[in-house]
Amino acid sequence: MNQKSAILYMIIPCYNEEEIFQDSSTKLKNKLLDLMKQNKISGKSKICFINDGSRDATWQMIVDAHNSDPIFSGICLSHNEGHQNAVMAGLMTAKKYCDVAISMDADLQDDIDAIDQMLDKYYEGCNIVYGVRSSRETDSFFKRVTAEGYYKFLEFMGAHIVYNHSDFRLMDTKALEAMSQFKEVNLFLRGIVPMIGLKHDYVYYARKERLAGESKYPLRKMISFAWQGITSLSTKPIKFIANLGLGISIVSACVFFWALYRYFMGETILGWTSLMISFWFLGGLILFSIGIIGEYVGKIYLEVKHRPRYIISEFLDDNKEQL
Structure with missing residues (x-):
């Protein structure tokens, strides 16, 4: 594929992210503009924020960003559906307009500079590129031990997932079309995407500290999400x-x-x-x-x-x- 023809959509789920929205949107915009200058992506590429029923000013900030610059796109869900459904909503909407989509969280703890390597692997023929953490040095001891134990437990329970991978990944239209065939309501994308197969590769990066605001995954939600993954992927x-x-x-x-x-x-x-x-x-x-x-x-x-x-x-x- 001609690199200039590749339309990239960044899929960014948001829930009460007004504290970090301005910083994140500026960094993402600068990254896309830089990629456009390098002719790695089309000028029609977008940053698509998905408002997942936020109770603060997140949606209004998305609207203002879109009105000030068309590089910003926005999807507003009718009410809070959860992180996985918000990502799915963004991907399934974007597949009509893009050649490739990259999903990542709004706090930008995942390294946006890894996007360059993801696109390189996409142009080499990969349908899916997983962003994988090279280490967990930024995590607390408790979170590091429980997270690593969780991945191993999922493997033991028969769920095939990518170790130390969250929802930072690249998917082209072929992969997105394949994922649209998965109709289950109980979504656990980290387990569903590997089921797609197709040609895939990995990009390794160091995860950063959250700039501001509170984590949307406290211990209670982490346990709930872990249980969701186990019961959604394995009997x-x-x-x-x-x-x-x-x-x-x-x-x-x-x-x-x-x-x-x-x-x-x-x-x-x-x-x-x-x-x-x-x-x-x-x-x-x-x-x-x-x-x-x-x-x-x-x-x-x-x-x-x-x-x-x-x-x-x-x-x-x-x-x-x-x-």
Whole structure:
């Protein structure tokens, strides 16, 4: 492909990002203008901010940016749909207007200079380029250990993901069309994109500290997101329950015969403590197992209703008028 013909759309999900919007939008604009000067991307390339139901002035700032410079595009979701749905909304909207899309978070902790290498690999023929962190030195010890453990646990549970990759990636129109065929409501893009296959490569970068504002992924949301990934990509937890139940049944049968033997030998002893421990253990195990199964049933319930993953209330983009 002629590099001058490649239209790039930057997909930037935003939720209450008024504190960093001005800085991020300026840096992204300068990066795109520099890429245009190098003839790496078309002059029709855009920075597309997706407002995911922000409660602050984020959307108004997006509107003002678009009105002042057409390089900025904006999508406003009707209400908060979550980070993954916001990214999906941006990608699925942009695929009609671009040759290649790059998604990244609004805080720009992911290195925008890695975009140059991503485009180089795209022009070499890659359909997908993953941005992968070279290290986790900027993370706290707790976050570093839990994140690395999470990736390993996902692999153990049968979910094939890219280690130390978040949602900083390049996808061309072929990859975007392939992803549009995934219709599930419970989105976990880090697991879905590797399922697409196609030709892919990696770009390594050092993640930066957040400039301002609070992280949109505190511990509670990180745990929820981790659980979403596991239950959306793998059925191993249910298989684990079945195997655990089988194992406990075998142990119970052994205990039964042992207790029967003790009874006929006249060696039975009333054991209130052991009985209570057994009841509490088995009761907790049963509730835990029902909870996991209920999680899957809940996801099935959401899928069969076929509700839209997002609703776009407004779309600001000059390119749409040229189609």
